[in-house]
Amino acid sequence: MVPDPMRDVGRNIAALRRMANMTQLELAAAAGVSYAMVRAVERGARHPSDDVLDAFAGALGVDPSRLLGHRGRTDSRVHDMVPRLSKAIAAYDLPEDGPVRPLHELRGAVAELVNWRVGAQYLRIARTAPLLLEELSRALVMDQREETEVARLLVSAYRAADAVAYKFGHRDLSARLVELMRWVAPMAVDPLLDAIVAYVRTETFFAARAHGPGLRALEQAVDAAPAPDDVPSKAARGSLHMRAAVISGRAGHADAAVAHLAEAHRLGDEVPEGVYQGTAFGPSSVRIHEVSVAVSLGDTHLRRALDIAHEWTPPRDIPAERRSGFCIEVARAQLWAGLRDDAFESLKEARRFAPQHTREHPWVREDVATLRRLKRADREDLSNFADWCHAV
Structure with a gap:
C-alpha cells in the first residue's frame, strides 16, 4: 500500500500532542488555528500549509521536520x-x-x-x-x-x-x-566571546582539510583566552582544548590530541555540563569528543570509541545536535570494526535525536552507502534510510 503523506503528518502531530499531554483544543489554542483544523489534519483529511505546520511545531516545541516524518523535504x-x-x-x-x-x-x-x-x-x-x-x-x-x-x-x-x-x-x-x-x-569587548569565535572558525579549517593551520589557530586562541579562574572561563578554554583535540586527531597528531583531550577532561570535570556562550561543555561533552578523537585517529584507537559507546550514552539534557554527532561517530567506529548491524542502529538513533543534522552529515551518506554494499542492498529498511539521506 502506498503511504498517505497527509495521514502520516496527522499521525505524527497527534502522537507528539499526546506526548506533550495536550488536548486538540489546547493544541489549537497554542498554535493559533481552529479546532476543526487540528481535527482535520490529525485524521488526514487536510494537509497543513507550511505556515500552519510551523505553527503546530512551535506549539509542540519541535522542529517541523519531526511532523513531516522521514519523508519530509x-x-x-x-x-x-x-x-x-x-x-x-x-x-x-x-x-x-x-x-x-x-x-x-x-x-x-x-x-x-x-x-x-x-x-x-x-x-x-x-x-x-x-x-x-x-x-x-x-x-x-x-x-x-x-x-x-x-x-x-x-x-x-x-x-x-x-x-x-x-x-x-x-x-x-x-x-x-x-x-x-x-x-x-x-x-563586544569580551575575551570569552573571542575564544568562542576561534572555536567556530575551526569549521573553515575542517572544510578545507587544513588541519595543521587549524590546530595552530586554536592553540593561539588557547594562549589568548582568559585564565580559567571561574566557570565561564574554564568552559571557554576547555571548549578550545576539546576542539583542538579533534583537529589534532584529524591531522594524525596523536600526542597533541591526547594532550588537548586531557586538558579538556580536567577543565570539564570542574564545571557542570551546560551551554556556555552558545557552546555545550562539561564532562559529557568532553566524553563525546573523546569518541570523535578516537575515530579520527583510527586503528588501535577505535577500541576506545567502542568501549565508551558500550558503557555510556549521552544524557538527555545534552543538546540534540551533540547527541546525534556522538551516534554518527560511534557508527563509523562500529562500521570499521565490522559491526554492521550495530552501525546501522547507531545511525537510526542519530536520526531520532536530530533528523536534520543526521540527514545532512556527509559521514552518514558515506557509511550508509558502504552498508548497502556490504549488506543486502535490497533490504527495505536500509534502502529507505539511504533514500532519506540521499546516499543513493
Missing part, C-alpha cells in the same frame, strides 16, 4: 532560503532602513535562535535569521550606546546562520559568516 526548504540569508549579510555594514525592537526583545529573539541551533532545528533558523540579522545590523549602526551588547547578539546570530550554511554544504557562505563573527566580536 526539510532540506529543500532550507536550501531555498539560503539566498535570503546571503542577501541579509551582503550589506552588513549598510543596512536598509527599518524597525528595530527594544534590546530586551532582541535578546529574546537571539536566545531562541541559539536554542534552535543547539537543538539542530535548522529550518527554523533559516526562516528567521535573515530578517533578524538585518535588524541587528540596523541596531548596531543606530545606537552606539548599546554597541557592545548588540555586537554580542550579532555574533550569536551569525553563528546560528553559519550552522545552517555549514551543515547544508554552503561552505563559502559559512566562511563569510565566520569572518563576520570575527569582524564584530571585538566590538
Whole structure:
C-alpha cells in the first residue's frame, strides 16, 4: 500500500500532542488555528500549509521536520532560503532602513535562535535569521550606546546562520559568516566571546582539510583566552582544548590530541555540563569528543570509541545536535570494526535525536552507502534510510 503523506503528518502531530499531554483544543489554542483544523489534519483529511505546520511545531516545541516524518523535504526548504540569508549579510555594514525592537526583545529573539541551533532545528533558523540579522545590523549602526551588547547578539546570530550554511554544504557562505563573527566580536569587548569565535572558525579549517593551520589557530586562541579562574572561563578554554583535540586527531597528531583531550577532561570535570556562550561543555561533552578523537585517529584507537559507546550514552539534557554527532561517530567506529548491524542502529538513533543534522552529515551518506554494499542492498529498511539521506 502506498503511504498517505497527509495521514502520516496527522499521525505524527497527534502522537507528539499526546506526548506533550495536550488536548486538540489546547493544541489549537497554542498554535493559533481552529479546532476543526487540528481535527482535520490529525485524521488526514487536510494537509497543513507550511505556515500552519510551523505553527503546530512551535506549539509542540519541535522542529517541523519531526511532523513531516522521514519523508519530509526539510532540506529543500532550507536550501531555498539560503539566498535570503546571503542577501541579509551582503550589506552588513549598510543596512536598509527599518524597525528595530527594544534590546530586551532582541535578546529574546537571539536566545531562541541559539536554542534552535543547539537543538539542530535548522529550518527554523533559516526562516528567521535573515530578517533578524538585518535588524541587528540596523541596531548596531543606530545606537552606539548599546554597541557592545548588540555586537554580542550579532555574533550569536551569525553563528546560528553559519550552522545552517555549514551543515547544508554552503561552505563559502559559512566562511563569510565566520569572518563576520570575527569582524564584530571585538566590538563586544569580551575575551570569552573571542575564544568562542576561534572555536567556530575551526569549521573553515575542517572544510578545507587544513588541519595543521587549524590546530595552530586554536592553540593561539588557547594562549589568548582568559585564565580559567571561574566557570565561564574554564568552559571557554576547555571548549578550545576539546576542539583542538579533534583537529589534532584529524591531522594524525596523536600526542597533541591526547594532550588537548586531557586538558579538556580536567577543565570539564570542574564545571557542570551546560551551554556556555552558545557552546555545550562539561564532562559529557568532553566524553563525546573523546569518541570523535578516537575515530579520527583510527586503528588501535577505535577500541576506545567502542568501549565508551558500550558503557555510556549521552544524557538527555545534552543538546540534540551533540547527541546525534556522538551516534554518527560511534557508527563509523562500529562500521570499521565490522559491526554492521550495530552501525546501522547507531545511525537510526542519530536520526531520532536530530533528523536534520543526521540527514545532512556527509559521514552518514558515506557509511550508509558502504552498508548497502556490504549488506543486502535490497533490504527495505536500509534502502529507505539511504533514500532519506540521499546516499543513493
